[in-house]
Amino acid sequence: MALVKDNILLQLVRGTLGDQITIYERNGQIIMAKKRGPSKNKPTTKQLEARYKMKVAAAYAKLILQDPALKAYYKSLAGLGQNAYNMAVKDAYKSPEVQQIQFEDTTVVVTAKDEFRVAAVEIRIEDAAGNIQERGNAVLGRNGVDWYYKGKGFPAGGRVIVVAVDLPGNETVREVRLE
Structure with missing residues (x-):
């Protein structure tokens, strides 16, 4: 690959020249590169x-x-x-990232980030037998990163399941066992 600088001939040329080289422009720079063909290897x-x-x-x-x-x-x-x-x-x-799950009394605080935007965070609280005790959507805090869910209580031996969803619908699921 070569970057072309101040060449009057190649200022207006774009495309492939005789199955040998390709000339194209990217971000205002003219690039000359060997023409690539399809791979002959089977995809992994x-x-x-x-x-x-x-x-x-x-x-x-x-x-x-x-x-x-x-x-x-x-x-x-x-x-x-x-x-x-x-x-x-x-x-x-890319899916969103659940970075941290904290408990403050009966409130679950979830720190969730995405390169663009986390659309929703759902919380499920299950007992030790795996039965859902409660579920609901967390509310986004002022800082734009922490999500808050006020629960009724946390059953001993149960678990809290957090599902973070971004705009395209990608989900990240994390769970925390309750002691």
Whole structure:
């Protein structure tokens, strides 16, 4: 790959020259590179998984960009050489992260982050037998990262299950055993 600087001939040329080299522009720079062809190797399991994940992310991006409000949101986050579609694919590709679960009396405090936005956090409280005692949605705190759920109580030997969901619907599930 070569970056072209001040060459009058290549300023207006784009495309492939005789199955040898490809000339294209990215972020205002002209790039000359060897023409790549399709791989002759059989894709690995990880490659197939990545392709499927990308196919799902691209489908989400196409669908979500039909909503003008979400399109404007993603466009506002786009940087140089990016657009709303790129940002929507990036968002769909990664799940939110549940960083911390704390207990304050009967309140569950969940710290959840996503590169874009965590849409909802659901809390389920189960007893020792696995029966759901209560469930509900947590409320976003003022800091934009902590989510609060006021429960009725925590059964001994039970567990608290936290489900964080982002805009594309990616879920991250974490559970804490109660002592």
